[in-house]
Amino acid sequence: MTPATVGDERHEPWARADVPPPTVQAAIVLDRVTKRFDRDGSRPAVLQDVSLTVAEGEFVSLLGASGCGKSTLLALVAGLEAPTSGTVATPGGHAALMFQESALFPWLTAGQNIELALKLRGVPRAERRDEAERLLDVVHLAGQHKSRVHELSGGMRQRVALARALGQDARILLMDEPFASLDAITRDVLHEELIRVWEATGLSVVFVTHNVREAVRLGQRVELMSSRPGRFVRRWEVEIEGPRRIESAGVSELSKEITDDLRREIRRHAVPTPSSEVRS
Ligand SMILES: Nc1ncnc2c1ncn2[C@@H]1O[C@H](COP(=O)(O)OP(=O)(O)OP(=O)(O)O)[C@@H](O)[C@H]1O
Known part of the structure; x- marks a missing residue:
């Protein structure tokens, strides 16, 4: 949006001092x-x-x-x-949740795990198969509908977990x-x-x-x-x-700065445990 001048009839209404910006x-x-x-x-x-x-x-x-x-x-x-x-x-x-472990049901196939989320969401049975295929495609696992969970690598399982989370049709992940x-x-x-x-x-x-680098690699904001x-x-x-x-x-540069702060926080408050180790 180009900034508009107050008093200009063509400007957006929120450019006026009395109207808050969107x-x-x-x-x-x-x-x-x-x-x-x-x-x-x-x-x-x-x-x-x-x-x-x-x-x-x-x-x-x-x-x-x-x-x-x-x-x-x-x-x-x-x-x-x-x-x-x-x-x-x-x-x-x-919100949909995703954890460190994929938490997939091992007795179901990759596709069935996703279809279960669709079922819980109320998607009609006739549409579930196609939708599960589409979601597998989104996470680059096309053709894996029939794969058993134990046949999948850790990375593939997390992809299925992501597809299942997407299948919940949540706007928050x-x-x-x-x-x-x-x-x-x-x-x-x-x-x-x-x-x-x-x-x-x-x-x-x-x-x-x-993982500080991961936080910086992915986030628009790090808290x-x-x-x-x-x-x-x-x-x-x-x-x-x-x-x-x-x-x-x-x-790298931002991770170093954040790592220094995180280390300070850990030293100040936390009882050290293996999982509190800082990786930058
Ligand atoms: N249901 C619960 N009942 C009692 N205490 C709990 C419960 N859930 C979490 N806590 C406590 O709350 C504190 C914060 O736990 P939480 O799992 O949210 O931390 P975290 O930052 O996610 O830890 P980590 O990085 O190790 O996963 C811990 O002391 C934990 O023992």
Whole structure:
């Protein structure tokens, strides 16, 4: 939009001082959310007074020490947990979840796993097969409808899990370390796939990871959380010119800066565990 002059009849109405500019539609809004799992309040809240807005079509990466409440935050957005106080709204509609493990049903084929999600969504039986084929095609697994889960590699299983999540027809995708158990090359390929799917679908994505480079490679924004209680402490808008890859200079540079902050957060709050290891 070209900026319009106040007083010009042809300008958009929101260019007038008394009309607020159009805001980007929010898909997820957490407003001063506190979450405790203990009833007596004897332990620090897992999340304390957390506010976060994710716009429609935005890709946000979430980083923080192990146990700082990232998965809890996703569970709140997914409606699996209720906040102790504050509000969680998803004007972007319901959310689909994807985890580190594909959580596919091993007794079903790849296609049947997707068809199950379609069934739960109310898609008529006659349409499920074609739709499952289409979704397998979206994740570059055309022709794998009849493959058994145990016949698929870890990367292929995560592709099926992604297709199944897409089959839920959600506008929000919550991803909890979905590529953590994959080897570096497979992860790299899936990064490209995920970005391709994200660009094609315009989904709002919240992506939890311990891998700083992955967070920067994928996210338009990176949010860093502190622990005990979980809070957002710093945010980076990722503006890297040109194609973004895990080994890009821009990704490296920003990852270094974020890693320093994350290390500081881990040292300050968290009990070190193997999974709190920082990878940049
Ligand atoms: N259902 C629950 N009941 C009791 N405590 C819980 C529950 N879910 C999570 N917690 C606690 O909340 C804290 C945050 O856990 P959460 O899994 O959200 O952290 P995280 O940042 O995702 O950790 P990680 O990076 O290791 O996966 C932990 O101390 C955990 O033990």
